[in-house]
Amino acid sequence: MIVAPKILNNICTTAHPLGCRKEVENQINYVKSKGKIKSNVKNALILGSSGGYGLASRIAIAYGLGAKTMGVSLEKAATERRTATPGWYNNMAFSEFAKKDGIEELSLNLDAFLNASKEEVIKEAKKFFDGKIDLFIYSLAAPVRTDEKTGTLYRSALKPIGKKYEGMGIDFITEELLNVSIEPANDNDIKNTVKVMGGEDWELWTNALLEADLLAENAINIAYSYIGPEMTKAVYREGTIGKAKDHIESTAHKLDKEMQKKINGHAYISVNKAVVTRASSVIPTVPLYIGILFKIMKNKGLHEGCIEQMYRLLSDKLFINGGDIPLDSVNRIRLDDWELKKDVQEEVLNAWKILNQDNLKELADMSMFRKDYMNMHGFEVEGIDYSKDVEI
Template sequence: MIVQPRIRGFVCITAHPVGCEAKVRQEIEVAKAAKQDGGPKKVLVIGASTGYGLSTRIAAAFGHDAATLGVFFERPSQKGKPASAGWYNSVAFEKAAHEAGLYAKSINGDAFSHEIKARAIEMIKEDLGQVDLVVYSLASPRRTDPDTGETYKSCLKPIGQTFTNRTLDTDKGEVSEVSIEPADEEEITQTVKVMGGEDWELWMKALSDAGVLAPGVKSVAYSYIGPELTWPVYTNGTIGGAKKDVERAAAAISEAYGCEAYVSVNKAVVTQASSAIPVVPLYISILFKVMKEKGNHEGCIEQMVRLLNDRLYGGDLQLDEAKRIRVDDWEMEPDIQAAVAKVWPEITSENLNALSDFSGYQQDFLELFGFGLPGVDYEADVEVDLPLPSGG
């Protein structure tokens, strides 16, 4: 079938299999160009199909020749309709890894469940023996507690007071004001249950109890801090509260299992998750223009190459006062933030394209779903029912 983008709000409900493969191949080339000795060799990536999780898997495999097991929850093609972008990304990754002679298998299912943890452990025992890096990169709107069966839902809200600031309607290209009412205590609690560190701890306990964590194993989970203008809805809001719980979990995991567990604070990039956060798309559009002009702009893959090569395995962790790895360091440089802050009050719908890189934001957004990639014929008939090479 011929697949075209169909966008609803901050989500594209179609994905292009050839375009997704082209994007994955682009990232593979970046990882290969930065290849170095050392690094992880047997890697479990929980949340491996999009964004930073996918890029970490690519950086480990093609930058360090690592065997990788990916866990994700994606939609395969059904009734002739395209699969999700994450499904096509994973198909493309496995295909490329197998071509390169690398071990790559995947598990598609609810990573919060005991069943998927058990399947992952069984596969590690059979194929890898142990893993030396565990990446936790889940971003889900809901989580069902595997013991109680209770389902929790996360929300993006400020805490304590209503937040009003500028935002960007990415469909219409319009700058406007948005007001978000504060979360109540139940919403705060539920968001921590979904996006906090509890499930990361459960994974590490299950892996440790099964004896599949290698001596000297490292583990990393991802976070974001950003500039003060986004703090009310992110860092000091419900999601920020959940991320603080991830930091608590990192310390608990390090102590309980004798491993190095870290939170990596990453740069603002266009992902399915970041697109949903009010204020953030406008900030990203301005940030991209500033960083591209300075020459230090990075996407997901460049960030993850730097995380593995320079920080986790390069002997230069550069932990901050909260013992977090900061690969958002270039974004948060004072001159970068000053340039963004100068533009922020001046930007309008009329001067959006002149004062920001909104076109770059739109391009990155389309590429998340396999659209807008050079060399891809989007008028061609493509096969949408693609199986995972490893069987999934």
């Protein structure tokens, strides 16, 4: 089958198996080029390990720390008429390269929100790991969650709170600037978003692992968050998603106390940089902000994608030689430190104020955003012949 990108409303519904494989290989090669990081981590569990920061975490941990990794994600295999999801191909590629490189790994295709999945993971972890889990990464980015007790389906909403949002956005495929208007959230929108994207499930997972005696002495437990700049605040940090992020951050304090008490371990939030993900591409205003940010950070030699960020999380934050983990005033790890540098944000704001259709190409690099997005689905990857038939 010849696989081409199919894009509807800025969402790509196909994935190229060889392109996804090459992208995984590129990330592995980046970590190999940077070298090993000294740590005591032998076993790591990564939830949401099939794409974005979760996949990059897994690659950095496996190849940077030399740890055994167990990855959990929910992906769809190909059918006769449809390609698999990008994450399906990413998981296959990671398993293939890890096996070739003598790195032990196990990938499970499960809905991490379900209790049965937690039980399955715990059962498999006891068989797979030599000893207990030293590093637990929670990187789920699902839009829906079912409450097993009631059968209620919760759907996250991407809305401002308090008042209607009106601002500038972009169609990143056509590079046409748009006026964006979003009605404010109601109470249900907020509750549902916190239920899906907040810290409740992270807490359930942590407690399940503690009860099963699977977290090692001094284990580290990490979930990811984002803060962002002034111009995305109304739709992001001060909107419904922001409420979910507040919830996951307050959960971190609770889990940190629990882990300190039980295993002398720690739970942290890592606030990461804005990158192109399937989620960030559909948040109004965010792709345009990222396009400006990428251009400025690239010019300053500060640009990072998911794999560069996750390698730096391990090398410069979690496992600095003999040093304490650097934290902000509310105990968060800040990997958005380069993004939020004063000079970077000043330049972003200056560009934002004068941006129009005529100077867009000069002030923002939307082609870089678009390439990252296509690469994520296995398209526009160097070295792949897209005119050839491929097995899906």
